Amino acid sequence: xxxxxxxxxxxxxxxxxxxxxxxxxxxxxxxxxxxxxxxxxxxxxxxxxxxxxxxxxxxxxxxxxxxxxxxxxxxxxxxxxxxxxxxxxxxxxxxxxxxxxxxxxxxxxxxxxxxxxxxxxxxxxxxxxxxxxxxxxxxxxxxxxxxxxxxxxxxxxxxxxxxxxxxxxxxxxxxxxxxxxxxxxxxxxxxxxxxxxxxxxxxxxxxxxxxxxxxxxxxxxxxxxxxxxxxxxxxxxxxxxxxxxxxxxxxxxxxxxxxxxxx
Amino acid sequence: xxxxxxxxxxxxxxxxxxxxxxxxxxxxxxxxxxxxxxxxxxxxxxxxxxxxxxxxxxxxxxxxxxxxxxxxxxxxxxxxxxxxxxxxxxxxxxxxxxxxxxxxxxxxxxxxxxxxxxxxxxxxxxxxxxxxxxxxxxxxxxxxxxxxxxxxxxxxxxxxxxxxxxxxxxxxxxxxxxxxxxxxxxxxxxxxxxxxxxxxxxxxxxxxxxxxxxxxxxxxxxxxxxxxxxxxxxxxxxxx
Amino acid sequence: xxxxxxxxxxxxxxxxxxxxxxxxxxxxxxxxxxxxxxxxxxxxxxxxxxxxxxxxxxxxxxxxxxxxxxxxxxxxxxxxxxxxxxxxxxxxxxxxxxxxxxxxxxxxxxxxxxxxxxxxxxxxxxxxxxxxxxxxxxxxxxxxxxxxxxxxxxxxxxxxxxxxxxxxxxxxxxxxxxxxxxxxxxxxxxxxxxxxxxxxxxxxxxxxxxxxxxxxxxxxxxxxxxxxxxxxxxxxxxxxxxxx
Numbered sequence: 225x226x227x228x229x230x231x232x233x234x235x236x237x238x239x240x241x242x243x244x245x246x247x248x249x250x251x252x253x254x255x256x257x258x259x260x261x262x263x264x265x266x267x268x269x270x271x272x273x274x275x276x277x278x279x280x281x282x283x284x285x286x287x288x289x290x291x292x293x294x295x296x297x298x299x300x301x302x303x304x305x306x307x308x309x310x311x312x313x314x315x316x317x318x319x320x321x322x323x324x325x326x327x328x329x330x331x332x333x334x335x336x337x338x339x340x341x342x343x344x345x346x347x348x349x350x351x352x353x354x355x356x357x358x359x360x361x362x363x364x365x366x367x368x369x370x371x372x373x374x375x376x377x378x379x380x381x382x383x384x385x386x387x388x389x390x391x392x393x394x395x396x397x398x399x400x401x402x403x404x405x406x407x408x409x410x411x412x413x414x415x416x417x418x419x420x421x422x423x424x425x426x427x428x429x430x431x432x433x434x435x436x437x438x439x440x441x442x443x444x445x446x447x448x449x450x451x452x453x454x455x456x457x458x459x460x461x462x463x464x465x466x467x468x469x470x471x472x473x474x475x476x477x478x479x480x481x482x483x484x485x486x487x
Numbered sequence: 488x489x490x491x492x493x494x495x496x497x498x499x500x501x502x503x504x505x506x507x508x509x510x511x512x513x514x515x516x517x518x519x520x521x522x523x524x525x526x527x528x529x530x531x532x533x534x535x536x537x538x539x540x541x542x543x544x545x546x547x548x549x550x551x552x553x554x555x556x557x558x559x560x561x562x563x564x565x566x567x568x569x570x571x572x573x574x575x576x577x578x579x580x581x582x583x584x585x586x587x588x589x590x591x592x593x594x595x596x597x598x599x600x601x602x603x604x605x606x607x608x609x610x611x612x613x614x615x616x617x618x619x620x621x622x623x624x625x626x627x628x629x630x631x632x633x634x635x636x637x638x639x640x641x642x643x644x645x646x647x648x649x650x651x652x653x654x655x656x657x658x659x660x661x662x663x664x665x666x667x668x669x670x671x672x673x674x675x676x677x678x679x680x681x682x683x684x685x686x687x688x689x690x691x692x693x694x695x696x697x698x699x700x701x702x703x704x705x706x707x708x709x710x711x712x713x714x715x716x717x718x719x720x721x722x723x724x725x726x727x
Numbered sequence: 728x729x730x731x732x733x734x735x736x737x738x739x740x741x742x743x744x745x746x747x748x749x750x751x752x753x754x755x756x757x758x759x760x761x762x763x764x765x766x767x768x769x770x771x772x773x774x775x776x777x778x779x780x781x782x783x784x785x786x787x788x789x790x791x792x793x794x795x796x797x798x799x800x801x802x803x804x805x806x807x808x809x810x811x812x813x814x815x816x817x818x819x820x821x822x823x824x825x826x827x828x829x830x831x832x833x834x835x836x837x838x839x840x841x842x843x844x845x846x847x848x849x850x851x852x853x854x855x856x857x858x859x860x861x862x863x864x865x866x867x868x869x870x871x872x873x874x875x876x877x878x879x880x881x882x883x884x885x886x887x888x889x890x891x892x893x894x895x896x897x898x899x900x901x902x903x904x905x906x907x908x909x910x911x912x913x914x915x916x917x918x919x920x921x922x923x924x925x926x927x928x929x930x931x932x933x934x935x936x937x938x939x940x941x942x943x944x945x946x947x948x949x950x951x952x953x954x955x956x957x958x959x960x961x962x963x964x965x966x967x968x969x970x971x
Binding site for chain 1: 922
């Protein structure tokens with residue numbers, strides 16, 4: 225198996241979409257079944273597993289104490305990383321991160337950061353000196369399309385599940401105290417991804433639809449139906465009308481999908 | 488069925504050239520019954536045909552074209568040539584050596600070596616294979632002397648001129664022999680370096696001003712002026 | 728945070744650099760400035776100074792990357808270490824890698840990739856000085872470099888950002904507005920085909936604000952498109968003027 229898709233199947237997908245149908249029976253704006261489980265990895269401060277159809281993502285968080293960035297001395301730090309694990313697809317290769325995994329991580333990161341999901345000010349221990357550094361590691365365990373939406377959901381679910389250790393400052397040193405408090409997560413950004421196939425927009429493309437699509441568009445929407453991050457991908461284009469149409473649909477879909485999370 | 492530009496007007500990629508039952512010619516494309524330019528150039532409307540004469544392009548091999556190439560690699564059974572194109576060309580040893588050759592015994596670099604210039608003809612080419620060349624016709628083969636000028640291949644027709652008027656004028660005025668490679672590489676051989684330089688100057692001027700009109704006359708004038716200058720210089724030198 | 732200006736828009740409704748909300752920065756574009764590249768362009772947009780060079784179509788190295796049915800388009804967006812306030816390491820950052828990808832994908836729809844199978848086209852973008860909106864200016868310049876190289880294209884690609892400064896939707900954000908503003912929406916467009924080839928956003932916008940920002944960015948793109956075409960023609964029209 226390689227990344228090559230049989231042309232006959234590509235044509236089938238395109239013809240069906242022209243009629244408003246999809247190969248797996250979904251409507252154009254239907255998601256696959258979404259399952260969210262939290263807290264599976266005891267060693268991690270927080271973790272979650274998301275199943276989006278057959279796409280499977282595991283996200284874990286770790287917390288460390290580090291230095292703040294010089295331009296934001298009283299804010300904590302968020303670092304999102306994504307691994308396209310070789311066992312998840314014959315097209316994923318081991319080695320340093322390539323552009324696809326870097327883009328995935330940065331789109332997930334942007335959604336959390338721009339929506340202000342995390343209250344970074346509350347993650348400050350000593351302004352300019354010590355802050356909490358939150359690492360979110362997204363692990364793709366099975367690739368069946370739409371990694372962005374599943375990863376964004378897994379990352380957020382893991383953050384919601386994250387326990388921050390209690391501490392007190394004694395003589396300039398951070399002393400860890402017993403007990404935990406949850407991370408200050410205030411907003412719940414949801415990524416909604418569209419694929420353009422045969423000049424139509426569909427949501428949540430699965431792998432073979434991704435191999436057929438002209439272009440991809442992800443819109444991340446917060447709890448108040450604001451747009452907070454967008455990413456276009458792929459070598460095709462959208463019309464301005466399609467972009468606005470996508471924003472409207474994304475707002476509806478984000479609200480639906482947000483219900484899969486507990487907080 | 489309107490057209491949107493005047494003849495020989497400069498257009499850029501994406502410019503809408505015509506709408507309706509026109510035919511999309513060179514350097515244009517058709518979408519939804521509209522014809523757009525795909526390269527920077529001068530638009531031409533001829534009957535129902537819409538063309539753009541590109542000011543900047545590169546050489547795509549065509550069967551039967553005469554090209555001038557440089558040997559860039561010597562292999563066991565032939566040579567690889569840079570023909571000023573996205574694709575490298577292949578010249579097989581059997582095309583050059585009339586006698587049967589044995590790769591073990593014949594050192595091909597003794598026949599043609601890296602850096603040698605060759606005039607050749609394209610005998611096969613398609614999307615899946617690099618072009619193959621032959622030198623087995625009169626006038627083809629290794630170049631031993633002369634000057635080389637390179638230009639965008641779309642300008643070669645301009646160098647030729649209407650019914651060959653431009654190139655024959657330059658040949659006549661400079662006394663040089665000129666071979667035009669369809670790949671935009673031109674060989675000039677003259678009696679003296681001065682003559683060759685004169686022809687090169689003319690070619691450079693054509694390259695820069697290919698999109699202007701009245702060019703043949705201006706080139707002829709330029710050559711005459713330069714010749715006069717050269718004579719003057721020779722005279723001055725002999726006097727001192 | 729210490730040097731944060733009070734407001735990005737003053738009482739008269741003008742921006743920090745004196746522009747009106749819907750006004751572009753001053754733009755200078757030149758085509759064909761690198762003698763060794765097959766095509767090239769230089770753009771100055773505000774304090775942005777960016778060079779784009781194109782090589783190809785040419786034989787692709789390494790060879791195994793070549794595709795049997797199309798050209799492989801590659802793009803490298805790179806910032807000079809001296810292009811920003813604090814020296815930037817010349818090694819590509821994650822941001823550089825992402826930008827290289829989205830710039831490539833913004834240009835890809837404009838090129839007839841299927842014309843030249845088994846070859847590669849390389850686009851190199853060097854940011855000599857950055858002042859906000861480098862990805863957009865890079866796309867505008869790179870598209871010109873492709874046209875200058877004689878690569879057949881559907882249309883030129885032009886890019887421009889709109890965003891939010893304080894509560895106003897503004898065009899063509901400069902560095903401070905980008906960093907301190909409420910949102911940034913970079914858009915790339917093939918104007919004659921009305922095709923959006925790049926769209927990104929960060930910040931927070933309501934649907935109405937988003938719609939306004941996209942439309943403003945598209946308007947900016949069309950304005951720059953005119954300059955882009957003039958720059959491309961200028962290279963050849965200068966010759967004409969001398970003669971006549």
